[in-house]
Amino acid sequence: MTNKRPALIQETDTEARDLARQLITNARHAALGVLDETGAPSVTRVAFGICENGQMVSLVSDLSAHSQRLKTEPRCSLLIGEPPSKGDPLAFARLSIAAQAQFLSRDDPSHSERRASWLTSHPKSALYIDFADFKFVVFTPLHADLNGGFGEAYRLTPDDILPKA
Amino acid sequence: MTNKRPALIQETDTEARDLARQLITNARHAALGVLDETGAPSVTRVAFGICENGQMVSLVSDLSAHSQRLKTEPRCSLLIGEPPSKGDPLAFARLSIAAQAQFLSRDDPSHSERRASWLTSHPKSALYIDFADFKFVVFTPLHADLNGGFGEAYRLTPDDILPKA
Numbered sequence: 001m002t003n004k005r006p007a008l009i010q011e012t013d014t015e016a017r018d019l020a021r022q023l024i025t026n027a028r029h030a031a032l033g034v035l036d037e038t039g040a041p042s043v044t045r046v047a048f049g050i051c052e053n054g055q056m057v058s059l060v061s062d063l064s065a066h067s068q069r070l071k072t073e074p075r076c077s078l079l080i081g082e083p084p085s086k087g088d089p090l091a092f093a094r095l096s097i098a099a100q101a102q103f104l105s106r107d108d109p110s111h112s113e114r115r116a117s118w119l120t121s122h123p124k125s126a127l128y129i130d131f132a133d134f135k136f137v138v139f140t141p142l143h144a145d146l147n148g149g150f151g152e153a154y155r156l157t158p159d160d161i162l163p164k165a
Numbered sequence: 166m167t168n169k170r171p172a173l174i175q176e177t178d179t180e181a182r183d184l185a186r187q188l189i190t191n192a193r194h195a196a197l198g199v200l201d202e203t204g205a206p207s208v209t210r211v212a213f214g215i216c217e218n219g220q221m222v223s224l225v226s227d228l229s230a231h232s233q234r235l236k237t238e239p240r241c242s243l244l245i246g247e248p249p250s251k252g253d254p255l256a257f258a259r260l261s262i263a264a265q266a267q268f269l270s271r272d273d274p275s276h277s278e279r280r281a282s283w284l285t286s287h288p289k290s291a292l293y294i295d296f297a298d299f300k301f302v303v304f305t306p307l308h309a310d311l312n313g314g315f316g317e318a319y320r321l322t323p324d325d326i327l328p329k330a
Contacts, residue, residue, distance in 0.1 A: 008228055028254060029248065029254035029255070031196030031198075031208050031244050032208070033196075033198035033206030033207065033208035033242070034206055035200075035204075035205075035206055036263070039200075039204065040200075040240040040241075040242070040263060041198030041199055041200055041206040041207075041208075041240065041241055041242045042198065042206075042242045042261060042263065043196050043197070043198035043206075043208055043242040043243065043244040043261055044244060044259075044261050044310070044312070045244060045246075045248075045254065045255065045259050045312070046255075047254065047255060063173055065310070075205040075206065076205075076206055077198070077205070077206045077207045077208040078208065079196050079208040079209060079210060081210075082247065083194065083210075087289065088287075088289035088290065088292075089193060089194035089210065089212070090194070090210065090211075090212060091289070094209075094210050096207060096208055096209050098201070098205060098207065122253075124252065124253035124256070125253065127253075128315070145209070145230070147209070147210070150293070
């Protein structure tokens with residue numbers, strides 16, 4: 001069987017940008033890739049959300065291995081976009097975001113506003129958001145790879161994916 | 166608020182092993198972490214399944230970035246265990262598997278048996294399994310981290326997670 005699929009990376013268009021933003025807006029969790037202490041990749045599940053100022057954030061425990069690793073090595077990757085339970089999971093859109101992580105202190109003046117915003121999108125986190133070890137981490141995107149399904153691949157810039165001003 | 170949660174890593178028991186094996190058996194896709202060309206983590210979605218011989222495998226296209234990267238750097242991480250659409254995604258069990266990836270040739274004598282087994286669990290892949298660029302990759306586990314929900318963390322060995330003989 002011959003392979004007649006199109007070239008791998010397509011030209012970024014409005015549809016691709018809108019799809020990426022929609023995935024980001026709807027995501028409540030992500031698969032987070034960090035480097036472990038040997039330099040190998042390590043993927044775990046984290047909460048994920050967008051602040052009112054448009055920043056991509058997570059609420060993480062200082063006690064988790066991924067938090068410890070991000071403090072040493074802030075380069076990370078976030079996979080968002082969950083497939084439905086039916087159909088080929090690879091036929092549904094997802095976004096891989098290369099990012100730099102930065103932790104925010106609970107004493108930061110922005111904490112209370114961010115906390116309120118987070119509780120709106122992640123109400124169940126009220127159970128632990130005030131534990132002393134839970135902190136917000138901001139992800140600054142470097143670039144992103146959108147896979148809209150088979151043969152629909154785009155390389156996006158931070159401007160392509162961040163909320164419109 | 167004081168933090169009185171239990172010690173982070175709990176002693177591995179039968180329940181933890183069974184939960185990990187159940188997650189592996191039920192998984193049809195995974196978040197795959199590889200190292201990109203700069204040594205940073207990169208997470209993408211891949212198909213995932215178990216062969217009849219108990220090996221963890223994926224069916225991947227040679228044209229994908231993660232395949233290209235795994236050929237250079239076989240260290241990877243697989244996150245499996247999808248949360249339901251309701252409830253806190255972090256309250257549901259998931260497994261992070263540190264592994265080494267090894268590609269199998271389509272000319273390998275095991276290919277046709279593996280192909281038949283894969284099609285049973287991933288029937289939609291019939292659309293592309295015979296494309297020339299699609300190959301099986303076997304993941305040899307090195308260790309795994311089970312998170313059974315808040316405060317339920319286990320470090321598992323390959324023997325803990327591979328199917329019982």
